[in-house]
Structures are given as C-alpha cells and as structure tokens.
Amino acid sequence: MTPSTDRSTAGLIRAALSLGDYHRIMNDLYEEVFGEHQMVHFPYYRRADETLLEGQANLTNVCLDYLGDLSGSDVLEVGCGNGVQSMFVASTRGPRSVTGLDLNPANVALADRIATRKSLFNTAFLASDAQDMKELADESFDAVLNVESAFHYPDKPAFLREVARVLKPGGRFVMADILMKPNRRGRLLRMWERRLSQNYWFPDSYRNAFARTALRIEHEADITAAVVKGFKNRGGWFRDHPIQGPVRRTLIMTFMRAQVARHLYYLKNVCTYHVFSAVKTTETR
Numbered sequence: 031m032t033p034s035t036d037r038s039t040a041g042l043i044r045a046a047l048s049l050g051d052y053h054r055i056m057n058d059l060y061e062e063v064f065g066e067h068q069m070v071h072f073p074y075y076r077r078a079d080e081t082l083l084e085g086q087a088n089l090t091n092v093c094l095d096y097l098g099d100l101s102g103s104d105v106l107e108v109g110c111g112n113g114v115q116s117m118f119v120a121s122t123r124g125p126r127s128v129t130g131l132d133l134n135p136a137n138v139a140l141a142d143r144i145a146t147r148k149s150l151f152n153t154a155f156l157a158s159d160a161q162d163m164k165e166l167a168d169e170s171f172d173a174v175l176n177v178e179s180a181f182h183y184p185d186k187p188a189f190l191r192e193v194a195r196v197l198k199p200g201g202r203f204v205m206a207d208i209l210m211k212p213n214r215r216g217r218l219l220r221m222w223e224r225r226l227s228q229n230y231w232f233p234d235s236y237r238n239a240f241a242r243t244a245l246r247i248e249h250e251a252d253i254t255a256a257v258v259k260g261f262k263n264r265g266g267w268f269r270d271h272p273i274q275g276p277v278r279r280t281l282i283m284t285f286m287r288a289q290v291a292r293h294l295y296y297l298k299n300v301c302t303y304h305v306f307s308a309v310k311t312t313e314t315r
C-alpha cells in the first residue's frame with residue numbers, strides 16, 4: 031500500500047477500524063501536517079496556547095522526571111511507535127543508549143529511518159512483543175519507559191514480569207497508561223475497542239500485578255484532568271500548518287476532530303489516565 035493510498039479517505043476510515051492502520055495513518059498525517067514525524071500520544075497541559083507538540087513533550091517529561099538522572103544510562107522504551115519519543119530521550123537526557131521496542135515492524139522500520147536521517151547513533155529499534163521481550167537479556171537496562179501502549183496488551187502481568195526481568199536491580203520503570211473506570215458503555219463500543227486492541231485495566235489490577243513482581247510502586251498519579259485540559263488547546267494546533275488544498279484540509283481536520291472527540295469521550299466517561307513509577311527491588315516476594 032502506498033503512502034498516498036494510505037492518506038486517502040478510505041485510508042482514514044480504515045484507520046478507525048484497525049490498530050496497524052491507525053498508527054500508520056497517524057504517523058503519515060503528523061508528517062504531512064508538521065513536516066516531520068511526531069510522538070503519538072496525548073498532550074499534558076502546562077500553559078494556555080501550547081502546541082500539540084509542546085503538550086506531548088510535557089507528558090514525556092512528566093514521565094521521564096520519575097526516572098531520575100538518565101545520563102550515561104541504558105534506557106528501554108517499550109511500545110516506542112515511530113521511535114520519536116526514544117529519540118527525544120536520546121537527545122535531551124544524555125543516556126548512553128536508548129532501545130525502542132514495538133510490536134509493529136512498520137513502526138520499527140520507520141524509527142530506524144528517522145534515526146538514520148537524524149544521525150542519532152545511540153538509539154536502536156527492534157520489533158518484539160512487550161509481553162515476551164525474548165531478544166533482551168536479563169538485567170540489561172537502568173530504566174524502562176512505557177507511554178500509552180500498555181492498554182493494548184492482553185497479558186499485563188507478563189509485561190510487568192518482563193520489565194522486572196530486563197531491569198537492573200535498583201532500575202526504574204515509568205508507565206503512562208489509559209485505565210478503565212466503572213462505566214456503562216455499549217456493546218458496539220466494546221466491539222470496536224477489540225478491533226483496536228484496547229484492553230483497558232483497572233487501577234487495582236495493576237497494583238496487584240505490580241505486587242507480584244520485583245517492581246515496587248513509588249508513585250501513582252491520576253493525571254486525567256491535565257490530559258483533558260491539554261486537549262483544550264487544540265483550537266490552534268493545526269491553524270498555521272499548510273495542508274495541501276481545502277478539500278484535503280477539511281478531510282484531515284474532520285478526522286483529527288473526530289479523534290479528539292473520541293479521546294475526550296473516553297477520558298470523561300470510560301477511562302482515567304494514570305502514571306505509575308516503580309523501582310526494581312532485590313527483595314523476594
């Protein structure tokens with residue numbers, strides 16, 4: 031499938047119905063609108079009039095601050111998507127290396143291309159499953175980052191066990207995830223979530239699963255309000271960016287508005303947005 035087909039109306043409709051298409055289309059659209067690939071996650075509000083990219087960087091920084099000083103460290107990002115966030119870590123936090131891992135080989139190939147273009151030599155990307163990261167050695171990372179990806183994993187205990195396995199003792203883990211709150215959404219929405227591999231968990235399920243690993247939770251924050259507020263800045267996000275032709279512009283704006291409406295509906299009625307940070311202990315449980 032060529033990029034131009036991907037960016038068609040049919041491509042946008044497919045994006046609403048399959049996870050692989052969704053990420054490919056979001057990658058393509060962000061590149062088209064902003065001139066280069068961007069992180070694919072929600073914005074975190076700090077100031078009125080923030081751009082989407084500033085809001086997204088805020089969320090990354092909120093997470094990274096829980097990991098402490100990363101200079102000279104080996105960092106793993108699980109669910110790295112197009113790798114832009116891993117490259118942000120590599121270029122802003124002075125790590126020795128950043129490894130990005132994603133289930134989708136197309137994302138990994140894209141990450142490799144972007145890193146080569148940016149001449150970033152301390153990043154590496156691999157296609158693997160967060161629930162079984164068999165390519166990675168035990169105790170090989172100082173820090174693990176996971177942003178807006180875990181809600182896709184059906185087996186979260188396996189994911190947490192894998193994080194505990196690859197972290198060095200005393201290593202840190204931070205995860206930003208979309209969690210489920212008690213709600214009464216209909217069967218159609220639940221079917222559609224299954225198509226997009228959305229396997230939301232409850233906060234207590236996470237707390238219990240962490241307790242069965244060597245990962246001791248240090249902080250837990252419900253940041254839903256800051257994320258919802260982050261979307262309030264959306265009025266100016268695309269205004270100054272050239273999109274070829276009025277029809278194309280209307281199509282993209284309609285798609286983006288629909289995405290934002292869906293995210294806000296979920297964040298207000300179905301989900302909460304949490305950050306968990308943990309340290310790997312040497313105590314046996």
Ligand SMILES: C[S@@+](CC[C@H](N)C(=O)[O-])C[C@H]1O[C@@H](n2cnc3c(N)ncnc32)[C@H](O)[C@@H]1O
Pocket residue numbers: 053068069070071108109110111112114115131132133134137158159160161176177178179182183
């Ligand atoms: C919303 S994107 C987030 C990308 C990146 N973390 C960021 O913040 O820009 C979620 C990513 O999780 C990946 N993913 C879904 N299930 C996965 C799994 N089982 N193992 C690894 N990655 C997975 C998807 O392929 C997608 O690239």
